[in-house]
Amino acid sequence: MSTSSTIINTLSSSQLQALTSDSIAGIGTDEWATLSSSQFQFLTTAQMPFISAAGIAALQTATLAAIQSQDLQALTSSQVRAITTAQFAALDSADIAALTSAQVAVLSTAQLRAIDTADIAAIDTADLAALGSAQFRALTTGQIEALTTLQLSNLSSAALQALTTSQLRVLSTSDLNSLTTAQFQALTTGQIAALTTAQVQNLESADLQALSSAQVRAFTTSQISALDSADIVALTSSQFAALSTAQLRAIDTADIAAIETADLGALGSAQIRALTTGQIDALTTAQLTSLNSAAIQSLTTQQVQALTTSDLNSLTTSQFQAFTTGQIAALTTAQVQNLESADLQALSSAQVRAFTTSQIVALDSADVVALTSSQFAALSTAQLRAIDTADIAVIETADLAALNSTQIRALTTGQIDALTTAQLVSMGSQAIQALTTDQLRALSTSDLNTWTTSQFQALTTNQIAALTTAQVQNLESADLQALTTAQVRAFTTSQMVALDSTDIRTLTSGQFVALSTAQLRAIETADIAAIDSADLVALSSAQLRALTTTQIDPLTTVQLTSLDSAALRALTTDQLRALSTSDLNSLTTNQFQAFTTNQIAALTTAQVQNLESADLQ
Numbered sequence: 367m368s369t370s371s372t373i374i375n376t377l378s379s380s381q382l383q384a385l386t387s388d389s390i391a392g393i394g395t396d397e398w399a400t401l402s403s404s405q406f407q408f409l410t411t412a413q414m415p416f417i418s419a420a421g422i423a424a425l426q427t428a429t430l431a432a433i434q435s436q437d438l439q440a441l442t443s444s445q446v447r448a449i450t451t452a453q454f455a456a457l458d459s460a461d462i463a464a465l466t467s468a469q470v471a472v473l474s475t476a477q478l479r480a481i482d483t484a485d486i487a488a489i490d491t492a493d494l495a496a497l498g499s500a501q502f503r504a505l506t507t508g509q510i511e512a513l514t515t516l517q518l519s520n521l522s523s524a525a526l527q528a529l530t531t532s533q534l535r536v537l538s539t540s541d542l543n544s545l546t547t548a549q550f551q552a553l554t555t556g557q558i559a560a561l562t563t564a565q566v567q568n569l570e571s572a573d574l575q576a577l578s579s580a581q582v583r584a585f586t587t588s589q590i591s592a593l594d595s596a597d598i599v600a601l602t603s604s605q606f607a608a609l610s611t612a613q614l615r616a617i618d619t620a621d622i623a624a625i626e627t628a629d630l631g632a633l634g635s636a637q638i639r640a641l642t643t644g645q646i647d648a649l650t651t652a653q654l655t656s657l658n659s660a661a662i663q664s665l666t667t668q669q670v671q672a673l674t675t676s677d678l679n680s681l682t683t684s685q686f687q688a689f690t691t692g693q694i695a696a697l698t699t700a701q702v703q704n705l706e707s708a709d710l711q712a713l714s715s716a717q718v719r720a721f722t723t724s725q726i727v728a729l730d731s732a733d734v735v736a737l738t739s740s741q742f743a744a745l746s747t748a749q750l751r752a753i754d755t756a757d758i759a760v761i762e763t764a765d766l767a768a769l770n771s772t773q774i775r776a777l778t779t780g781q782i783d784a785l786t787t788a789q790l791v792s793m794g795s796q797a798i799q800a801l802t803t804d805q806l807r808a809l810s811t812s813d814l815n816t817w818t819t820s821q822f823q824a825l826t827t828n829q830i831a832a833l834t835t836a837q838v839q840n841l842e843s844a845d846l847q848a849l850t851t852a853q854v855r856a857f858t859t860s861q862m863v864a865l866d867s868t869d870i871r872t873l874t875s876g877q878f879v880a881l882s883t884a885q886l887r888a889i890e891t892a893d894i895a896a897i898d899s900a901d902l903v904a905l906s907s908a909q910l911r912a913l914t915t916t917q918i919d920p921l922t923t924v925q926l927t928s929l930d931s932a933a934l935r936a937l938t939t940d941q942l943r944a945l946s947t948s949d950l951n952s953l954t955t956n957q958f959q960a961f962t963t964n965q966i967a968a969l970t971t972a973q974v975q976n977l978e979s980a981d982l983q
Contacts, residue, residue, distance in 0.1 A: 375400045379408035390416040395424035403432035414440040419448035431456035435464035443472040451480035459488035467496040475504030486512035491520040499528035507536040515544035523552035531560035539568035547576035555584035563592035571600035579608035587616035595624035603632035611640030622648035627656035638664035643672035651680040659688035667696035675704035683712035691720035699728035707736035715744035723752035731760045739768040747776030758784035763792035771800035779808035787816045795824035803832035811840035819848035827856035835864035843872040851880035862888035867896035875904040883912030894920040899928035907936035915944035923952040931960035939968035947976035955980050 374397045382405060390413050398421040406429045414437050422430070422445045430453045438461055446469045454477050462485045470493040478501055481489075486509045494517055502525050510533040518541055526549055534557050542565055550573045558581045566589040574597055582605045590613045598621045606629040614637055617625075622645050630653055638661050646669045654677055662685050670693050678701055686709045694717045702725040710733055718741045726749045734757045742765040750773055753761075758781045766789055774797050782805045790813055798821055806829050814837055822845045830853045838861045846869055854877040862885045870893045878901040886909055889897075894917050902925050910933055918941045926949055934957055942965050950973055958981045 375402065375405065377405070379405075382408040383410055383413075385409075385413065387413070387416040391418060393417075393421060395420045398422075398424040399426065401425065401429055403429045406430075407432055407434065409437070411436050411440045415442050415445070417445065419444045422448045423450055423453075425453070427452050427456045431458070431461075433461065435460060438464045439466055439469070441469065443468065447472050447474060447477075449477060451476050454480040455482060457481075457485070459485045461485075463488040463490060465489075465493060467493045470494075471496040471498070473497075473501065475501060478504050479506055479509070481509065483508045483512040487514050487517070489517065491517055495520065495522055495525070497525065499524060502528035503530055503533070505533065507532055511536045511538075511541075513541070515541065519544050519546060519549070521545075521549065523549070526552045527554055527557070529557065531557065534560055535562055535565070537565070539565060543568070543570050543573070545573070547572055550576050551578060551581070553581065555580055558584040559586055559589075561589065563588055567592040567594065567597075569597070571596065574600045575602055575605075577605065579604055583608045583610060583613070585613060587612055590616040591618060593617070593621065595621045598624040599626065601629060603629045606630075607632040607634070607637075609637065611637060614640050615642055615645070617645065619644045619648045623650050623653070625653065627653055630656060631658060631661070633661070635660060635664035639666050639669070641669065643668055646672045647674070647677075649677070651677075654680050655682060655685070657681075657685065659685070662688040663690055663693070665693060667693065670696050671698055671701070673701070675701055679704070679706050679709070681709070683708055686712050687714060687717075689717060691716055694720040695722055695725075697725060699724055703728040703730065703733075705733065707732065710736045711738055711741075713741065715740055719744045719746060719749070721749060723748055726752035727754060729753070729757065731757045735760045735762065737765065739765050742766075743768040743770070743773075745773065747773060750776050751778055751781070753781065755780045755784045759786045759789070761789065763789055766792060767794060767797070769797065771796060774800035775802050775805070777805065779804055782808045783810070783813075785813070787813075790816045791818065791821075793817075793821065795821075798824040799826055799829070801829065803829065806832055807834050807837070809837070811837055815840070815842050815845070817845065819844055822848050823850060823853070825853060827852055830856040831858055831861075833861065835860055839864040839866065839869075841869070843868065846872050847874055847877075849877065851876055855880045855882060855885070857885060859884055859888035863890060865889070865893065867893045869893075870896040871898060873901065875901045878902075879904050879906070879909075881909065883909060886912050887914055887917070889917065891916050891920045895922050895925070897925065899925055903928055903930060903933060905933070907932065910936040911938050911941070913941065915940050918944045919946070919949075921945075921949065923949070926952050927954060927957070929957065931957070934960045935962055935965070937965065939965065942968055943970055943973070945973070947973055951976065951978050951981070953981065 374393065390409075395418075398417070403426075406425065422441070427450075430449065446465075462481060467490075470489070478497075483506070494513075510529070518537075526545075534553075542561075558577070566585070582601070590609075598617065603626075606625070614633075619642075646665070654673075662681075670689075678697075694713070702721070718737070726745075734753065739762075742761070750769070755778075782801070790809075798817075806825075830849070838857070854873070862881075870889060875898075878897070886905075902921075918937075926945075934953075942961075950969075
């Protein structure tokens, strides 16, 4: 049966259905354009595939919109592709639902975009799965937003990855939460970075945990800031390890406390250093005590200084031992001042040596007591000088004994003066000999008198000579007697003048013998009578001759009668003439016989005139 444009629209339903496939294929576009909706519906499903693609496109919009589901499904791919966007827009939900997966797969991007948003929900999940990446990207944001949770949860990885950032951003938080963890893992890093802060803020913990390290690293700092405490808790250790320094710094300080200790332990040195001082200050006691040595050593000086005294005191002694010398030196004086004794004692020699003088000044008596002997031995001279004089008295004797000569010499005169009796008595020979003349002079007479005779014997001759006249004048008899001949010989003439009668009487014969002629001449005439006879006899001829005439005159009868022949013969003519007639008359006849002829000839006429008969005979 042949047809023409003049009769096709006049054909009855039976006539239309009687058209052969060749007849259908032969109908021109102009003829198809005149076909009414009711006539189009008379055509059978079997006739549908034979309509030319051009004929499909020529159908009136209303005519195609009237197509029945089974007829629509019968269309070939070329016919479906020929449907115009206007015709597509006219299709209703039932029509859209009727399309087969094969038909959906051939739709052009323009056709897809022509589907009304209200009809998007009608697309079967299998049909949606048939769309290619280009087709998905062609969907409008309105159409994407119209997808149901069922449709979304059935999207393949390829489909999800095809979504543009604009499409992804229109998904509501409930839409995103309808996605499975596997679907979240399929999102590209670009897509992750494109999520809005609201979307990120409402991600489910399981989905957040499912993200790969690369995906987590793709988060922008704004997205990281949008995470709340629950989100921070949800992140795994491997995800934390993947965060960039900028991302870490973006975590809100209020959420820092939510970081699990295992996650904190996963951070590298560069990540730890990147934390802000505000974030460091926000760390909890549990978090701080969980930090390992590498993490502790990663802290910058600013971060260390941001720790409160209670934060520092929460650290273990092992953690304190992990601090670098640079970190120790960076502690504030307030931090140092509040260190616990156990933590202070745990510091190594190198760490203690890293303390600045300001930090040392900040130590109080309890801190100084807490320092060990090995720590004291490690202190520099500058550090020792920085110890407050008020804290010197608490230095334990064992700690004081640990100081070497250089350290002892570094102490200020004020610090030396502050030493207690117990500390002074504990000083060994090396420590005593290390004292400078200024330090020695700073000791009060009562300080010196606390020393034992052995300690006095440890003084060098230079130190002896440096003693003040007041110190010498107040030496105890036992200490004076304990001095070696070399030490006694070191006394200056001023020191000799300072000795009183008791001191002179205290000197032993051996010490007198050691005195120089200058020292002997320095003994005051008032103290001459205190010289023991044995000490006087012990003097050499040169020493006796050195005595001034004013010193000879005060000699007592006991002293004079003790002089032996050698001593008498040693007297100079001036010394002999200085003797009073009573002094001469106190001498025995044997002593007179010891005088030399020159000495006899030197006697004054007054002395000769008053000689006793026995001495003259």
